[in-house]
Amino acid sequence: MILYVITYVLVVATLTVHEVKAVTWPTISFIQSYEVKGIFIERLELFLLITWILQFFCTHAIYYYFAAEGLTKILKELRVLLSRYAKERQQGEHFGDFCHKCWHC
Known part of the structure; x- marks a missing residue:
């Protein structure tokens, strides 16, 4: 959650509000x-x-x-x-019997 807030603040602080609304992926545009020149990997959005x-x-798994x-x-x-309070479908048959047959209570 804190990472989301930090990312939001950085993106809005760097880009204008109008640009954030207009761009499809503002976080990637921000990155x-x-x-950064002179390093092995110049495209940092891959890490993002x-x-x-x-x-x-991880969020959706949780x-x-x-x-x-x-x-x-x-x-x-x-x-x-x-199973305790359901009405009978037929005479002498209870919902609890159905539960017992299906779920092996």
């Missing part, structure tokens, strides 16, 4: 605006893209993990409630 892809993957954990806990509680 391309700096020239690698860092951004890793950050994007979101996916916690969403799956939360849904697992919610669905366990919901299954118990549905």
Whole structure:
């Protein structure tokens, strides 16, 4: 989160607000605006893209993990409630029987 804020502040401080709105990828334009001559690799946006892809993957992996954990806990509680309080579909058949057949409670 702090990296996002620092990147945002640097981009808006370097480029104008109008230019940030007009450019499709303002962060890459910000990195391309700096020239460092005499080093082996002159295109520094490659490092930015690698860092951004890793950050994007890690962020979404964490979101996916916690969403799956939360849904697992919610669905366990919901299954118990549905199996106890659901109405019968046919005479003598209960939703709990269906849960037992499907999920092997």
